[in-house]
Amino acid sequence: AAGVIQSPRHLIKEKRETATLKCYPIPRHDTVYWYQQGPGQDPQFLISFYEKMQSDKGSIPDRFSAQQFSDYHSELNMSSLELGDSALYFCASSLDLGQGVCEQFFGPGTRLTVL
Amino acid sequence: RKEVEQDPGPFNVPEGATVAFNCTYSNSASQSFFWYRQDCRKEPKLLMSVYSSGNEDGRFTAQLNRASQYISLLIRDSKLSDSATYLCVVSWGWGKFQFGAGTQVVVTP
Numbered sequence: 001a002a003g004v005i006q007s008p009r010h011l012i013k014e015k016r017e018t019a020t021l022k023c024y025p026i027p028r029h030d031t032v033y034w035y036q037q038g039p040g041q042d043p044q045f046l047i048s049f050y051e052k053m054q055s056d057k058g059s060i061p062d063r064f065s066a067q068q069f070s071d072y073h074s075e076l077n078m079s080s081l082e083l084g085d086s087a088l089y090f091c092a093s094s095l096d097l098g099q100g101v102c103e104q105f106f107g108p109g110t111r112l113t114v115l
Numbered sequence: 116r117k118e119v120e121q122d123p124g125p126f127n128v129p130e131g132a133t134v135a136f137n138c139t140y141s142n143s144a145s146q147s148f149f150w151y152r153q154d155c156r157k158e159p160k161l162l163m164s165v166y167s168s169g170n171e172d173g174r175f176t177a178q179l180n181r182a183s184q185y186i187s188l189l190i191r192d193s194k195l196s197d198s199a200t201y202l203c204v205v206s207w208g209w210g211k212f213q214f215g216a217g218t219q220v221v222v223t224p
Contacts, residue, residue: 031156042204042212045158055156094155100198101125101219102155 002026004093004107012113013081021076021110025093031055031102032074033094034066037109038087049074078112086114118142118213119205125219128193135189136218138203147206148186150177152199153217159202162188193222 005024013019025032034046036059045058049068060066063082068074072093078085090109094102121138128134140148148165162175165186169178176189186205190197200217 033156037212042206043214048156048158050156056158058158094200096155097125097219097221099221099223100155101221102153102200103123103125103219104153104200104217106214106216 004091004105006089006091006107006110008110009108010111010113012115014115015081015083017081017114019078019081019112021078021089021091021112023074023076023091023093023107025072025074025091026095026105029093029095029105030072031094031096032068032072033092033104034060034074034076035090035092036087037090038084041087043090046076081114083114086112088112117216119203119215121201121203121215121218123216123219125221128190128197128220128222130193130195130222130224132193133189133191134193134220135187136201136220137185137187138205138215138218139183139185140205140213141184142205142207143184145184145205145207148177148179149204149206150175150186150188151202151204151214153202154199162201190220193220195222195224198222 033048037043046060048055094104151159153159165177203215
């Protein structure tokens with residue numbers, strides 16, 4: 001079965017550069033979530049999108065932006081990268097099963113290293 | 116084998132009934148365990164930590180079975196508002212956390 005696809009799987013950037021991470025949800029899933037897990041930290045929710053509109057916002061820095069496209073894939077754009085942005089970024093996608101419950105699957109993550 | 120596995124459900128529960136589900140983990144070095152509740156399209160919210168002796172918070176009871184490497188969550192007197200996805204999170208070592216894929220619970224009138 002198709003899973004959540006993230007690209008690239010690994011990315012190395014230098015300080016002050018920009019990075020774009022991509023997430024391709026499972027077919028028919030209409031919601032995408034982004035999480036950040038830094039070394040020594042628990043996973044942090046960044047942002048979610050439903051039907052191409054922002055659904056919920058967590059601890060996403062102002063230097064980051066994200067959007068969901070018409071094909072439901074999502075991109076996380078990160079500018080002015082800092083050393084502290086080095087982390088595993090993983091996304092999840094979900095399908096509303098009704099009654100406020102979603103079927104959710106997590107992607108494998110993109111490991112970003114900022115030098 | 117996934118490091119953290121959950122029965123995705125959905126568990127269809129009549130209002131007022133009790134539901135319980137487990138989360139198994141494969142890393143025997145796991146040290147900390149948590150249950151999160153996530154509503155559709157929203158940020159997961161910490162429901163409770165899971166302690167070795169088991170712990171209770173109102174209608175929610177969490178237990179840890181280290182020998183069999185699983186944690187459980189039991190919800191008593193289910194409310195319609197309990198409908199959500201319940202994620203387990205397992206931690207081993209410093210800063211190493213893994214989400215389970217979640218168990219969907221649907222409470223019906």
